[in-house]
Amino acid sequence: MSATAFFGAGLRRDLLVLAALVVAGxxxxxxxxxxLIFIAGxxxxxxxxxxxxxxxFGLSGVLSFGQxxxxxxxxxxxxxxxxxxxxxxxxALPLSALFGGLLAGTVGxxxxxxxxxxxFAILTLAFAELLHLLVxxxxxxxxxxxxxxLARPVLGAAGLxxxxxxxxxxxxxxxxxxxxxxxxxxxxxxxxxGRALQAVKQDPDRAEFLGIPVRMHRLAIFVFAGAxxxxxxxxxxxxxxxxxxxxxxxxxxxxxxxxxxxxGSAYFWGPxxxxxxxxxxxxxxxxxxxxxxxxxxxxxxxxxxxLPGGVLGLADRLLRATRHRSAGHAGKEAEA
Amino acid sequence: MAVADVLTLLVNSLTWAMATFLVAAGLTLVxxxxxxxxxxxxxxxxxxxxxxxxxxxxxxxxxxxxxxLFGSLAAGVLVALLGLVVDxxxxxxxxxxxxxxxxxxxxxxxxxxxGATKLVWGLKYQSVxxxxxxxxxxxxxxxxxxxxxxxxxxxxxxxxxxxEIFLNRTRGGRLVKAIAADAWMARLMGINVRRVYTATVALxxxxxxxxxxxxxxxxxxxxxxxxxxxxxxxxxxxVGGMGSISGAFAGSILLGLIDxxxxxxxxxxxxxxxxxxxxxxLLLRPQGLMGRRQ
Numbered sequence: 032m033s034a035t036a037f038f039g040a041g042l043r044r045d046l047l048v049l050a051a052l053v054v055a056g057x058x059x060x061x062x063x064x065x066x067l068i069f070i071a072g073x074x075x076x077x078x079x080x081x082x083x084x085x086x087x088f089g090l091s092g093v094l095s096f097g098q099x100x101x102x103x104x105x106x107x108x109x110x111x112x113x114x115x116x117x118x119x120x121x122x123a124l125p126l127s128a129l130f131g132g133l134l135a136g137t138v139g140x141x142x143x144x145x146x147x148x149x150x151f152a153i154l155t156l157a158f159a160e161l162l163h164l165l166v167x168x169x170x171x172x173x174x175x176x177x178x179x180x181l182a183r184p185v186l187g188a189a190g191l192x193x194x195x196x197x198x199x200x201x202x203x204x205x206x207x208x209x210x211x212x213x214x215x216x217x218x219x220x221x222x223x224x225g226r227a228l229q230a231v232k233q234d235p236d237r238a239e240f241l242g243i244p245v246r247m248h249r250l251a252i253f254v255f256a257g258a259x260x261x262x263x264x265x266x267x268x269x270x271x272x273x274x275x276x277x278x279x280x281x282x283x284x285x286x287x288x289x290x291x292x293x294x295g296s297a298y299f300w301g302p303x304x305x306x307x308x309x310x311x312x313x314x315x316x317x318x319x320x321x322x323x324x325x326x327x328x329x330x331x332x333x334x335x336x337x338l339p340g341g342v343l344g345l346a347d348r349l350l351r352a353t354r355h356r357s358a359g360h361a362g363k364e365a366e367a
Numbered sequence: 368m369a370v371a372d373v374l375t376l377l378v379n380s381l382t383w384a385m386a387t388f389l390v391a392a393g394l395t396l397v398x399x400x401x402x403x404x405x406x407x408x409x410x411x412x413x414x415x416x417x418x419x420x421x422x423x424x425x426x427x428x429x430x431x432x433x434x435x436l437f438g439s440l441a442a443g444v445l446v447a448l449l450g451l452v453v454d455x456x457x458x459x460x461x462x463x464x465x466x467x468x469x470x471x472x473x474x475x476x477x478x479x480x481x482g483a484t485k486l487v488w489g490l491k492y493q494s495v496x497x498x499x500x501x502x503x504x505x506x507x508x509x510x511x512x513x514x515x516x517x518x519x520x521x522x523x524x525x526x527x528x529x530x531e532i533f534l535n536r537t538r539g540g541r542l543v544k545a546i547a548a549d550a551w552m553a554r555l556m557g558i559n560v561r562r563v564y565t566a567t568v569a570l571x572x573x574x575x576x577x578x579x580x581x582x583x584x585x586x587x588x589x590x591x592x593x594x595x596x597x598x599x600x601x602x603x604x605x606v607g608g609m610g611s612i613s614g615a616f617a618g619s620i621l622l623g624l625i626d627x628x629x630x631x632x633x634x635x636x637x638x639x640x641x642x643x644x645x646x647x648x649l650l651l652r653p654q655g656l657m658g659r660r661q
Contacts, residue, residue: 094467141646145653149404149466153601154649160598161642168636282594285474292471321485321590328478335472336460 037089037299042221045299049213052303056206060199072202072270074310075209076263077290081302082216083259084287089296090220091252092232093143096284097155100138100162101131101257103279105264107166110178110274115171120184120195124208124265131261132254139253143246156281163279177275181268195269205266212262217299219255228252260287289327292334295341304343371509376627382516384623385523386582391600391615392526393574399610400547400567403458404466406473409597410480411449411572415442415579416588417488420495423583430499439580446576447569454568477593485590497584515584522581526574527616534612543567547610602645608655617656 059071080102087093108127112118118126142154166172173179183196195201219225230238231245239245268274277283286309287302294305309327316322334341340348394408419438426434457476461469496502497515504513534540542563546553554560586592599622604610607618622641629640648655 088467094470096470141650145649149470150649150653152467152470153605154646156598157602157642157646157649161639161646164636164638164642168639281598288471288474319486320490321482323482324478324485325482328475328480328482331475331478332457332472335464335468335475336457339468 037220037297042217045217046214048300049210049217053206053210056210057203060202065199068199068202069270070310070314072205073267074306075205076266076270077286077306077310078303079209079212079216079263079266080260081287081290081294081306082213082299083256083263085291085296085299085302086216086219086228086252086256086259088288088291089298089301090225090232091228091249093249093253094149094152094288095155095253095256096152096281096288097138097157097159098256098260098287099279099281099283100155100159101135101260102264102267102283103162103166103274103276104131104134104257105261106268106274106278107172107178107264108261109265109268110181111171113184113269114178114181120269121186124262127265128258128262131264132258134261135254135257136250139250139257143249143253156284159279159281159284163276163281166279167276172276175276177273177277179273181272181274183269183272201270205270208266209263212259213303216259220299224248224251289331291341292331293341295343297340298343298347301341301343305341308342369509371507374507374510374512376631378510378512378516378520380623380627381520381620382585383626384619385520386578386585387596387599387603387623388523388616388619389519389526389578389581390575390596391603391619392530392612393571393578394597394600395604395607395610395612395615396530396543396574397568397571398604399612400543401458401564403461403469403473404601404609405476405571406470406597407453407476407480408473408571408575408600409593409595410477410484411446411575412579412596413484413590413593414449414480415439415446415576416583416592417484417579418442418445418576419580419583420493420588421488423495432498432500435498435501435580435583438583439577442580443573443577446579447573449576450568450572451565453572454565458564458568477597481590481593484593488588488590490590493588495584495588501584519582519585523616523619526577527612530612539566599641602641604655605645606648606655608657611655611657614655614657621656 056071056075060068063071080098084095084098087095105127108130109120109123112123112126113120138155138158142151142158145151145154167175183194183201186193186195193200195204227238227243228248230241230243231248235245264278267278289309290302290305292305293308294301294303296302298304312326312330313323316326338345390409390412394405397408398404419442422438422441423434453476457472461472464472497518501514501518504511505517506512532540534544542553542558543566545556546558546560546563550560553563603619603622604615605618606622607614607616622644625644626638626641629643630637633639
């Protein structure tokens with residue numbers, strides 16, 4: 032494995048990939064209709080959701096089955112702040128992320144006492160269901176109906192006025208906001224803190240012995256992942272213009288798990304890849320009830336049983352194989 | 368609170384407890400022996416319920432309790448066969464895989480179950496009336512005790528008794544217990560561990576299918592049945608102690624009572640006491656009430 036946490040990862044190369052993705056993302060509205068643009072926006076948001084989850088799973092070796100609670104916290108946070116308290120969206124966005132981080136700090140401080148085996152997964156699931164029940168039963172949050180009719184924000188500063196509700200404006204905003212979030216996530220992975228987490232994943236006892244405060248590190252990354260997840264959730268509120276308790280249901284917690292496993296948890300871009308793939312599966316199978324669950328389940332099953340590296344792992348292997356073959360033809364110096 | 372209210376509350380919570388125990392029994396059996404926490408257990412419970420429903424539809428409207436029981440048994444057998452397939456294709460390959468990946472793999476199986484159910488039986492809610500002998504209720508003073516509730520409580524207690532007798536008094540059951548305690552040593556003693564694993568999976572799945580049939584008239588049938596019940600079953604076996612049948616039995620009764628009392632004290636937040644109790648037990652006594660630390 033290379034010096035960085037993920038396979039084949041270099042900070043500069045990943046930022047270049049990100050820049051390319053942003054350019055491609057910004058060009059999409061020229062090619063796609065409004066329905067597909069909505070899906071593309073959801074893919075960007077889901078990519079942040081998945082990448083945040085993989086900070087826990089792929090980077091730190093902690094499986095959380097409760098990430099929906101932070102996603103919902105961000106979505107409801109943004110909805111309540113903008114709709115009921117008239118907070119400007121550009122302020123509501125970081126506040127929602129902060130709220131998600133605080134929630135993650137509270138839950139993590141308690142739940143990380145049990146990080147062995149499946150206990151942490153089930154514990155986070157139970158916490159998320161607690162929050163789901165609270166949401167369903169809180170009048171301020173619209174109970175089972177959620178909050179609807181959320182307006183897309185109008186940004187205004189120094190006489191300039193930008194209506195994000197017009198045209199594809201909010202899609203462009205999502206692309207830029209998600210790109211900023213992804214860059215931040217990628218940067219954290221590259222810091223010494225991110226590398227220490229990798230050590231924690233491989234051997235917590237040895238990491239502790241080497242002087243890494245394992246529990247504090249796990250809590251810190253849990254809080255950061257919670258904040259980034261809430262940030263993604265806060266973008267959903269004005270994009271879908273409705274937030275419902277479904278966002279907090281545990282089945283939403285499994286979405287980033289699906290993205291990550293399908294794409295490849297050992298690769299930084301795995302969850303983003305998985306988010307694109309799953310959206311494609313859902314789009315293609317949208318007319319046949321049940322097929323999407325069936326296909327998703329079978330894909331996930333085959334990845335866990337036969338293809339632990341996910342799609343990127345498969346691509347990596349194929350690429351290496353062809354490069355190896357051509358290197359064999361070209362001579363020894365080709366493989367540097 | 369009048370006596371009648373207490374009785375109603377008790378009957379309701381015991382009905383919930385035994386319904387959940389019926390689902391949790393197979394889950395805890397498989398976890399105790401193979402150390403696989405099977406997320407898809409709820410999915411196979413749901414398939415059992417739909418199979419029993421289809422059988423009832425095929426036979427036509429019937430008021431016979433015997434037929435209701437036969438449908439449940441048939442669902443149990445069919446789901447056990449599915450269990451053999453799942454064991455062959457999936458569970459065997461999970462030996463030695465990290466816990467996190469086992470949970471994800473069995474969650475994938477749950478998705479497959481839900482997708483298949485939606486494809487075969489559709490999204491519509493179906494409800495099934497209990498046979499006439501189980502319909503209606505007894506009136507005891509002010510309290511009303513539905514006959515179906517008593518049937519479910521009896522089914523839960525009988526299933527528990529049968530499992531306890533099987534595990535403690537028969538050779539096959541002792542083999543399961545021996546392997547659960549130490550599979551490596553059991554193998555050294557010349558036991559065919561693989562075969563016992565397969566039999567345990569079949570039994571666990573049979574219990575899921577049976578529970579589906581027995582609880583058919585207890586709630587509406589829909590593709591969301593699986594995820595609701597599997598979470599309750601998780602809670603019950605965590606509180607009782609993962610892998611212990613008597614733990615699941617006690618845990619389901621305890622959680623049933625906690626939930627019922629909670630709904631009486633906190634009527635605005637139904638379900639909250641269940642998850643609060645589950646998180647507290649996980650934090651304070653992760654091995655559960657009756658489990659031993661591993």
